[in-house]
Amino acid sequence: MQLVVARIGRAHGIKGEVTVEVRTDEPELRLGPGAVLATEPAETGPLTIETGRVHSGRLLLRFEGVRDRSGAEALRNTLLIAEVDPDELPEDPEEFYDHQLMDLDVVLADGTEVGRITEITHLPSQDLFIVERPDGSEVMIPFVEEIVGEIDLEEQRVVITPPPGLIDESEAVVATSREEEGEEGDESAPSGDGTR
Structure with missing residues (x-):
């Protein structure tokens, strides 16, 4: 099952980082370095997360192959989609996907x-x-x-x-x-x- 886990926002700085609007309760699991994500529009991806960090309360990601601001800006408004096992459940019984x-x-x-x-x-x-x-x-x-x-x-x-x-x-x-x-x-x- 495919789920939208984030939307890419503006470029941050000049080295290819982007801000992301997180749409998952488990960003450390879905948006960690090495994660390969499908995209909408599909031709933008797949994208592999190279690095991630929090800056001023916002998650910043850098993707493999994106090295400058123009490359980062080209990704703006792209949806990031993770493949999730439909039978997978959160560890906390009070949480839900x-x-x-x-x-x-x-x-x-x-x-x-x-x-x-x-x-x-x-x-x-x-x-x-x-x-x-x-x-x-x-x-x-x-x-x-x-x-x-x-x-x-x-x-x-x-x-x-x-x-x-x-x-x-x-x-x-x-x-x-x-x-x-x-x-x-x-x-x-x-x-x-x-x-x-």
Whole structure:
């Protein structure tokens, strides 16, 4: 199974290093020196990692054969893809690989259907489940212990306890209309007639 583990960002310095946006919880395993990664677009790779280091909180990689800034810039926005055994599991039982969570049903504690996980976004502060609801809309669920109470891979479901407003559509609509009115500068003025 192929999984995206990083996206190449800007060149760093003049010796071929690049910044990378890490998309794996195990960068030391997937992005270590000697790792050979497929790429998207495919014609850019495969790429072999020569060196890696952390600089100002960002991972910097250098690939074999890339020796200057222009070579590094040519790799910008390339996705790095690792081959992963689909049966491989993280060492920590509380951790999961993205492919284990994709397409799981998301339900409330009382069994009410919320939707299905279609994407997982990794942010610096936390991970997010992108959940497609039965009506086709999407909702973002923070993957944090306070909200995600249970992940049952056998039952193919995730049980959540969302705070008020997180998945309530009417709350989202009210917030959106308030935001738009705020942009007009006067929340009390009627809309559409141009008068104040």
